[in-house]
Amino acid sequence: MPYRRTTFSKFIIDDQRRRGGGDTNLTALLNDVQTACKYIGTAVARGTLHPVANPLCGEPDAPPSGSPTPPSTNVHGEVQKPLDLIANEIMLRTCEYGGQLCGMASEEMDEPYAIPAEYPRGRYLLLFDPLDGSSNLEVNLTVGTIFSILRAPEGVEEPTVADFLQPGTQQVAAGFSLYGPADMLVASFGAGVHGFTMDREIGAYTLTHPDMRIPEAACEFAINASNERFWEPPVRRYVEECTRGRTGPRGQDFNMRWNACFVTEAYRILxxxxxxxxxxxxxxxxxPGRLRLLYEANPIGMLVEQAGGVASTGRERILDVQPTDLHQKVPVILGSKAEVERIVAYHAAHDRGEDAAFHAPLFGTRSIFLDTGTTPHA
Known part of the structure; x- marks a missing residue:
């Protein structure tokens, strides 16, 4: 029955009880994040009916206070769309007042966001990409929101940039939302990955994908093939082997995907x-890579690892990377364990100067994995 379904809010409470006690501040913060995602999903669903309407007030808004007037660019030099700014404002306004946070950082803002003086301070830091894949809005494809929660250093009430520079292993919780045919929220609190689908009849995310696990068998890869001429040899090697299909060293056919939206790719992997x-x-x-370590790679990396996969830069575990900059970028290779380990092994062989030759005419070398069932060791 619908009234027996487990909502996101109930799941958080039950999960904390199972693990020995509740953290009411974390529960409240996660509930604020899900509320923000509901607002953002509503704004996205309006499409061009109300292109700059802010669902927090129900009418078109001026650009968020302190934000540049569109058209503008963010710290990465990317053009900010009106919904990028609206989504950023929604997340700030929904999460700033509850007393669980002492600071926030967003992909769309140059510096950390200071909690207004009139609100109490908490022990957590929130980092987020308010609208991942916003270029897909123009063609009505799926977009999403990514978030990461860290503990603030002891005694910190006014965090500086340095306080946000924590490796992904320090994340307390992470997740992403999807705004598509069905809105979803996928999250991990450190013990597995769980997916929740928006039930519009009751206005709540409800548990539909408990304990998500990345399938071991893999026959899909996702990469922007237009950049092939710029890839390093290990990546060329892997893609070449996949595209050769049954007649190549892998002995099976692969499909290639590319959605230009990280959360969509991550959900497909999961x-x-x-x-x-x-x-x-x-x-x-x-x-240095193209995806943001703190706002994208770390939270998605946590989900992938919690679901039994591997997340790597090609040369290092993503969650072990020590951040040096608030907007640091890293290479990202993640997914099924055996596939990522194969690519990591190719990078290691290349860096040692031990690349074996492909049979492919472009590369003139062959794979170090001649048996398609061989699992490499990174």
Whole structure:
């Protein structure tokens, strides 16, 4: 029966009880985050009917206070769409007043956001990408929100940038929302990954995907193939082997996907397996990678690992990367364990100068994995 379904709010309470006690501040913060996602989902669903309507007030808004007037660019040089700014404002306003946070940081803001003086301070830090994949809005494709929760250092009430620079292993919780045919919220609190679907009849995210696990078998990979000429040899090697299909060294056919929205790619990995690659390449501006460590790679990396997968830069576990900058970018390769470990092994062999030759005419070398059932060791 519908009234017996487990809502997101109930699941948080039950999960904390199972683990030995509740943290009311974390519960309240997660509830604020889900409320923000509901507001953002409402704004996205309006599409071009009300392109800059803010659901917090129900009418078109001026740009958020302190934010640049569109058209503008964020710290990454990306054009900010009106809904980018609206989503950012929604997250700030929904989460700032509850007393659980002492600071927030957003992909859309150059510096951390200070909690207004009239609100109490809490022990947590919230980092978020308010509207991931916003370029998809123009063609009515899925977009989402990504969030990461950290504990503030002891005694800190007015956090500086340095207080946010914690490795992904320090995350208390992480997750993302999807605004698509069905709105969803996928989250981990450190013990598994669980998916919740919006039940519009009651206005609540309800548990539909408990204990999500990334399938071991993989026959899909996701990469922007238009950048092939810039890839490093290990990535070229992997993609070449996949595209050769049954006649190649892998002995099976692969499908290639690319949605240009990280949360959509992550959700597909969680439900269908495979691997997602946004690697570094030879262009100077892309060598550090393209995805943001604190707002994207760390939270999605946590979910992938909690679901039994692997998240790597190609040379290092993502969650072990020590951040040095609030908007630091990293390469991202994540998904089914065996596939990511294969790619990591290719990077290691390349860095040691031990690349074996492909049979492919472009590369003239062959794979170090001749047996399609071989699992590499990173």
């Amino acid at each position: 439900t269908r397996g495979g691997v997602f690659l946004y690697p570094r390449d030879v262009r100077p501006s892309h060598k």
